[in-house]
Amino acid sequence: AQPSAPDPIPAPLRGLEFGQLNFLHTTDTHGWLAGHLQEPSYAADWGDYVSFATRIREKVEARGQDLLVIDTGDRVEGNGLYDSSEPKGVYISEILRHQPIDLLTSGNHELYKQNTSEAEFFTTIPNFRGNYIASNIDIFHPGTKELVPLAPRYKKFTTKLQGIRITAFGFLFDFTGNNNRTVVQPVEETIKEDWFQEAIRDKDVDLFLVIGHVPVKSQEYQAIFRAIRSLRWGVPIQFFGGHLHIRDYARYDAKAVGLASGRFMETIGFLSIDGLSTSTPVFKRRYIDNNLFSLRHHSGLDEDGFPTEQGRNVSRLIAESRSALHLDEVHGCAPRDLWMSRVKYPSNDSIYTWLESQVLVDSLKDESRGDTPALAILNTGAIRFDIFQGPFTQDTTFIVSPFTSGFRYVKDVPYDQAQLIVGILNKQPQILRTPRYSPFTPLAPPEQLAYSNDIVADLTVGASKPQQAPLSGQEPELIPGYTTKDDAGTDGDDTVHSPISFYRVPNCIQALVAANASAVPETVDLVYIDFIERHVALAAKFAGLDVNFAQESEVYMPSMTLTDLLLDWVKTHWKCE
Numbered sequence: 306a307q308p309s310a311p312d313p314i315p316a317p318l319r320g321l322e323f324g325q326l327n328f329l330h331t332t333d334t335h336g337w338l339a340g341h342l343q344e345p346s347y348a349a350d351w352g353d354y355v356s357f358a359t360r361i362r363e364k365v366e367a368r369g370q371d372l373l374v375i376d377t378g379d380r381v382e383g384n385g386l387y388d389s390s391e392p393k394g395v396y397i398s399e400i401l402r403h404q405p406i407d408l409l410t411s412g413n414h415e416l417y418k419q420n421t422s423e424a425e426f427f428t429t430i431p432n433f434r435g436n437y438i439a440s441n442i443d444i445f446h447p448g449t450k451e452l453v454p455l456a457p458r459y460k461k462f463t464t465k466l467q468g469i470r471i472t473a474f475g476f477l478f479d480f481t482g483n484n485n486r487t488v489v490q491p492v493e494e495t496i497k498e499d500w501f502q503e504a505i506r507d508k509d510v511d512l513f514l515v516i517g518h519v520p521v522k523s524q525e526y527q528a529i530f531r532a533i534r535s536l537r538w539g540v541p542i543q544f545f546g547g548h549l550h551i552r553d554y555a556r557y558d559a560k561a562v563g564l565a566s567g568r569f570m571e572t573i574g575f576l577s578i579d580g581l582s583t584s585t586p587v588f589k590r591r592y593i594d595n596n597l598f599s600l601r602h603h604s605g606l607d608e609d610g611f612p613t614e615q616g617r618n619v620s621r622l623i624a625e626s627r628s629a630l631h632l633d634e635v636h637g638c639a640p641r642d643l644w645m646s647r648v649k650y651p652s653n654d655s656i657y658t659w660l661e662s663q664v665l666v667d668s669l670k671d672e673s674r675g676d677t678p679a680l681a682i683l684n685t686g687a688i689r690f691d692i693f694q695g696p697f698t699q700d701t702t703f704i705v706s707p708f709t710s711g712f713r714y715v716k717d718v719p720y721d722q723a724q725l726i727v728g729i730l731n732k733q734p735q736i737l738r739t740p741r742y743s744p745f746t747p748l749a750p751p752e753q754l755a756y757s758n759d760i761v762a763d764l765t766v767g768a769s770k771p772q773q774a775p776l777s778g779q780e781p782e783l784i785p786g787y788t789t790k791d792d793a794g795t796d797g798d799d800t801v802h803s804p805i806s807f808y809r810v811p812n813c814i815q816a817l818v819a820a821n822a823s824a825v826p827e828t829v830d831l832v833y834i835d836f837i838e839r840h841v842a843l844a845a846k847f848a849g850l851d852v853n854f855a856q857e858s859e860v861y862m863p864s865m866t867l868t869d870l871l872l873d874w875v876k877t878h879w880k881c882e
């Protein structure tokens with residue numbers, strides 16, 4: 306772990322049940338390779354994961370079993386270690402490559418920007434040569450300008466010890482927000498292609514392995530499952546997915562399951578399969594909290610025995626990178642916790658209420674517009690993480706707001722029509738839910754798509770005894786954390802926690818920024834974060850506004866991003882005592 310990481314807190318644990326074939330899985334790590342430096346439950350780093358994978362490999366190989374390490378994308382954007390370097394990602398790609406990953410694929414974040422997808426093509430794919438698969442992504446080769454597969458479409462291989470014959474695919478969900486130097490083919494079309502049809506007709510396969518940046522409960526994975534199962538009724542299919550930032554497990558049939566392993570290096574997913582060639586293979590899953598208490602426990606090793614030399618070196622490399630990027634530099638001190646989804650919106654402790662009522666109102670102002678009032682609209686997905694009471698560092702800045710979006714505006718919009726826009730963005734299900742092939746990216750944080758209702762934690766559970774027998778032999782008081790419910794029940798998390806509430810938030814929030822806050826303006830500058838321009842333009846049409854956004858909008862506060870705006874506000878208002 307990093308030198309400043311908090312010590313893990315002992316908690317009741319459920320063990321790993323190893324099988325003939327075992328997997329470790331990460332997804333949506335978004336640059337959090339240093340771990341969570343303000344949360345003991347998730348404070349292990351990528352170096353600890355390198356040690357952990359080695360120790361688990363030693364353990365299963367000693368039994369003659371196999372281990373595969375999987376990553377399903379969105380490795381980029383979301384943490385100072387990725388976003389604060391110039392160019393972005395240079396430290397991350399060097400750190401990542403020290404983990405031997407057997408199979409990996411791309412997420413949507415690797416494709417938002419041309420330079421990110423080209424870094425993937427020129428750096429990450431060569432670093433993991435032969436293990437990176439991209440079944441439905443093409444890229445215009447930056448040299449030849451030809452459209453070529455981002456990486457091989459699929460991979461056929463046999464496992465090291467048992468020679469299990471595996472055909473693996475690597476998919477991205479039907480993403481439409483990619484840069485125009487890349488092409489994402491909808492999954493439903495890709496699976497009609499000859500290469501895929503031939504691959505699933507191959508009889509010499511013991512397991513189809515589908516890894517992807519795709520929710521495990523999605524129409525895309527259902528389509529792949531049906532395509533394989535319609536031809537190969539007896540062959541087990543193992544899916545690994547992600548994107549919604551949740552822990553999840555899907556059971557498609559008795560021989561096909563899928564695992565999603567959370568987000569931000571909070572979770573290391575474990576899955577084992579036993580009886581692969583029988584009519585009733587047994588699948589076991591575990592969501593491991595990424596802290597040293599859990600990792601050492603599952604390895605069966607103590608503080609001295611657990612770390613490998615390679616793991617220690619990677620932790621050191623992360624510390625050096627963080628220091629070169631000045632990620633511990635303190636810009637201010639947050640007076641209290643501000644939550645994305647643990648509290649109701651609006652409320653005093655909601656990060657969105659804070660944005661609306663303080664940050665935007667105090668700081669959003671384009672000098673060239675004088676005192677013209679502005680109605681500002683932000684999508685809630687632009688914010689990526691909670692703010693904890695205490696130091697607000699260079700790292701926190703990018704953890705909360707990693708994207709490079711700035712603001713645009715349309716002038717002289719009648720206030721009564723401008724006001725309708727947020728209501729439309731928040732109510733319209735076609736915008737909210739992003740139907741297949743819709744050009745609209747969802748606006749809320751990804752985990753909001755996974756739940757349709759608030760989940761209000763029963764706080765009396767924290768004080769009661771855990772239902773599953775703890776394996777650690779102790780019964781310490783439960784600490785708040787993941788209490789996952791999935792297709793296999795409620796015993797998936799390795800750590801027995803007390804629950805945390807989850808509240809739904811809208812797609813967008815708005816703030817009226819005016820010198821005279823009590824007067825109702827007749828017209829306003831309609832200001833919006835540029836990422837949502839297509840959505841705002843459509844909603845404006847519904848609101849009866851006749852505006853051509855491509856021609857009539859202009860940059861608001863030139864060269865100011867949301868990240869800069871937040872940081873400036875923190876520096877001014879949250880002085881450390």
Ligand SMILES: O=c1ccn([C@@H]2O[C@H](COP(=O)(O)O)[C@@H](O)[C@H]2O)c(=O)[nH]1
Nearest residue numbers: 413548686687708746747748749751836
């Ligand atoms: O520039 C951006 C990019 C993304 N978003 C928001 O993030 C989600 C996608 O998050 P995943 O991690 O890929 O699931 C997207 O739907 C937007 O809400 C953004 O605001 N700005």
